[in-house]
Amino acid sequence: MATTGTVHQTKWWSGGKSPFNMEYGKLMMWYFLMSDAFTFGAFLISYGSIRFSQNFWPDPNVVFNAFPGAGHANLPLAFVSVMTFILIISSVTMVLAVHAGHKGDKQGVIKWMLWTIVGGLAFLGCQAWEWHHLITGEHAVLADGKIEMIGQTMTGNPWGNLVEDNAALTAALSNTSHETLVSLVQSHDHTHSAKELAAMSDAQLKGMVNLAEMHVREKGPVAFGGYFYGITGFHGFHVFSGVIINIIMLMMAQKDVFAKRGHYLMIEKAGLYWHFVDLVWVFVFLCFYLI
Template identity: 55%
Template sequence: MNTTVTTTGMWKGGRSPFNVEYGKLMMWYFLMSDAFTFGAFLIAYGTTRFATNGWPDPNTVFRTYPFGGETHAPLVFVSIMTFILIISSVTMVLAVHEGHAMNKKGVAKYMVLTILGGLAFLGCQAWEWTHLYHEGAWWGRNPFPNADGTISTTNFTNFFFTITGFHGFHVFSGVIINCIMLIMVLRGVFERRGHYLMIEKAGLYWHFVDLVWVFVFTCFYLI
């Protein structure tokens, strides 16, 4: 049997030509459209930044961490947040992996760890937002000067709160989805169904949230 025969056979119907379950394929297309939404936000931010004289220096804006007082520790807190999200992504992959092995206990364990990671990230973000709010930053208010000491525009805070807020909302909904998955795992729904494909779909969403953070983190905190 040569390749042409197999390829045409795949598109003859009766099976998925992409060898992917319908729900999972649609999750991929949803994530692609979501990537365009986030991309539009980040490109709007980049365009505005390129069109503005001067911009606040992230290292002077994001320089504190909880219980640290007014210390000057740029990047420390946000790097902790980044690692929390990476680790929770890893535990999610491990949950999917346990799902392949039909190991209910393993899936449940790693789902719990993933949810904890998500909650830890949300806690960090809540702290950071509160801290910035008390420094006078919010939508429409920007207490931070540009890097060269000149007056900055409110675009900086507007974009920061809108984009990290939109990402935080994705993390929040991801945690909710993971909680539902955990309950379904514990009730043995997937075991009866014979496969843990649903965990893979939730996993795709969760990895996407981590993926977006890679971009948000770079665009707002590093460069």
């Protein structure tokens, strides 16, 4: 596109100039990102392969239906769409920072880098909330003839098949521990305090459990947790390191390092990395939340 007649006459491969018309650091950033794409690709494909080897896989809309401050409201896809838009917008501010760098506009670079960093931190905050919610939010599961309360961890997945056999659930109640009975009742009964419930006998508690409202499930595939935390964690680590890189770039711009150097090409390389983080999220979003 930008090539012209004079450029075509250049002897690209005779040495002294880049055959790709690109400075070394940027070219190597591209190749690093390509190898990183294979790392992420291998993780996601491994996830897909395991998922296809299972008869049952949890429905993402059931797993990811919470929103900060919305209590137990069923809001599938809502929070993750916020995270997605945060990353898209921070990608746009990064484009603007790179463009400001092309023009040698120091104040523009600083302004847009700051917004990009804010976007990255906001995304990390969202992810921290989501992980915390998944790990500590406990759900009732029927396992080994008793009901347990488990969160989404590396070793347990509370999103198996819905148990519709009420007789089995009633039988399981008699093997269920006192603590679990208390939290079962607590999940739908708000008239008693935790202390009052803990003081009640198992028989009383069993009478209060409303099995129809419980949505007790079987345990789901264990691999779900490992893949979810592994891949979103690896992506989150990329976001984190991207934020650190952006902060360093911001400080260097602030201290006129690039102005003295005469160009802002480092911003461009940091920008490539940041866009890549956004690119990977597009696929993580697809594989974990949409399909």
